[in-house]
Amino acid sequence: MITKKVWWVILSITVIAVSVLYFSPSDKRQIKTRLIDLTEDLSFSAKNSGQIATALWADKIADYFSEVVAITLEEVNGQTWSLDKRENLKQTLLAARPRLGSLKVSMNDLVVSVESSITSRAIATLTAQWQEKGFDSSLWAREVIFELVKHDRQWFVVKVESVSVIKR
Amino acid sequence: MKHRIIRLTLIVVGTLFIFKFILIPVRISGQSMEPNYHNGGFVFVNRLPYFRHAPSRGDVVAIRLSGTSMMYLKRIIGLPGEVLEIKKGVVLINSSPLQESYIIERDEWQIEPIMLAPGEYYVIGDNRRMPSDGHLFGRVENKRIIGRALW
Numbered sequence: 268m269i270t271k272k273v274w275w276v277i278l279s280i281t282v283i284a285v286s287v288l289y290f291s292p293s294d295k296r297q298i299k300t301r302l303i304d305l306t307e308d309l310s311f312s313a314k315n316s317g318q319i320a321t322a323l324w325a326d327k328i329a330d331y332f333s334e335v336v337a338i339t340l341e342e343v344n345g346q347t348w349s350l351d352k353r354e355n356l357k358q359t360l361l362a363a364r365p366r367l368g369s370l371k372v373s374m375n376d377l378v379v380s381v382e383s384s385i386t387s388r389a390i391a392t393l394t395a396q397w398q399e400k401g402f403d404s405s406l407w408a409r410e411v412i413f414e415l416v417k418h419d420r421q422w423f424v425v426k427v428e429s430v431s432v433i434k435r
Numbered sequence: 436m437k438h439r440i441i442r443l444t445l446i447v448v449g450t451l452f453i454f455k456f457i458l459i460p461v462r463i464s465g466q467s468m469e470p471n472y473h474n475g476g477f478v479f480v481n482r483l484p485y486f487r488h489a490p491s492r493g494d495v496v497a498i499r500l501s502g503t504s505m506m507y508l509k510r511i512i513g514l515p516g517e518v519l520e521i522k523k524g525v526v527l528i529n530s531s532p533l534q535e536s537y538i539i540e541r542d543e544w545q546i547e548p549i550m551l552a553p554g555e556y557y558v559i560g561d562n563r564r565m566p567s568d569g570h571l572f573g574r575v576e577n578k579r580i581i582g583r584a585l586w
Contacts, residue, residue: 344568376502392500406464408507410500430498433507433558435546435573 294381294422298389298415301422302374305331306393309372311364313398325360329353333416335422340427341409345435369400385417393429442475457482459503461583467560467570468495468508472538472584480506489577490556492533495584498558498575509572510537513557521546524563540564541564549574556580 292300299411307329338350350356393411398404415427454460458506458560459480463472472478479580480497480551511518518529524541541563548550551557551574559572 285537343571345573372451375504378501390501392502392505394505408505430500432498432574432579433509433571433575 269379294387294417296381296424298379298381298387299377301331301415302377302389302391302413302424305424306372306374309362309370311370313368313395321361321364324364325357328360329357331424332356333418336427338427340411341429341430341431343407345431366399368400370395370397372396387415387417387422389415390430400427458585459497461469461497461506461508462555463508466565467562468510469562469564470539471495471561472508478508479585480582481585484583485580490580490583493537496558496580497582497584499581503581506581507558507571509558509560511556511577512559513551515551515553515555517557518548518550519546519557520548526559536543538563539559542566554578 276293305328308331310326317431330419332353334353336353336356338352338356340348344347350359371394372393375392376392377389379387379389389398390410390412392408394406394408396404396406409429410432412428412430413424416425417423459482461478461480463474463476463478466474492511492514494511496509496511497503498509500506512526512533512535513528520527521544523545525545525585538561542565544563544567546567549557555574556574556575556577557573560570562570
């Protein structure tokens with residue numbers, strides 16, 4: 268028979284454990300949340316597409332990346348598209364958004380490995396579906412490797428590279 | 436009552452197991468497998484066949500990315516060790532043309548001869564009407580092929 272006192276002890280331990288997990292999440296959880304937030308922030312619909320919205324959006328996305336960042340993504344035809352520096356990324360986003368009616372980015376099967384207290388690596392399947400004005404919707408899905416570094420208690424993306432699962 | 440709950444639990448657990456690990460339901464996005472698999476269509480990927488034997492030419496297979504939530508659906512046309520090329524849309528395996536009854540129309544795709552390494556397959560979509568630039572195809576490692584389309 269479990270007494271009332273024991274129930275209180277179990278409840279207190281549970282509350283403390285949940286609080287600790289919630290208020291000081293592990294690096295793995297922080298990175299997962301950060302990358303999922305990035306994909307959610309990248310997505311937009313046709314409704315909010317003014318110049319100010321575009322500028323705020325580009326700023327918000329750029330904030331996920333470190334100042335020096337290497338992005339290499341494979342296109343459908345097997346060619347690669349590369350970009351470095353956060354500022355170039357921002358300019359690319361600013362130029363791309365007016366051409367797009369909508370963009371939906373999602374991340375699946377995300378696996379994070381923390382390599383040291385300030386470096387980590389994550390592998391995920393990244394899917395982007397977009398509607399270019401005047402065209403049918405396009406779909407891009409790739410396995411992508413992210414490398415992140417911790418700076419001022421926040422994780423920043425330093426490298427994004429797609430994996431060629433199917434090679435020409 | 437107790438037996439009914441146990442039975443129901445076993446059915447639910449069994450069903451979840453089958454559809455998570457053996458027969459994976461897949462919704463098709465894109466036109467690369469037209470006319471045999473349509474955009475928005477649905478297919479099951481059977482993981483059992485390749486536990487017993489290697490994939491064969493003509494099989495429509497699911498290729499995993501970082502997991503199985505999102506997979507490529509392609510047809511195998513080249514096997515390990517073979518030399519494959521595409522000349523004016525016709526696939527040549529070791530210099531002999533491949534009969535592909537599942538293709539209705541084909542654009543004049545050109546791919547230079549390529550020798551497949553051990554454990555490497557050549558996969559491609561059935562929709563060869565589209566330009567080759569807009570189509571994802573090529574070599575894939577055996578470990579990426581997780582199962583065969585059920586129909």
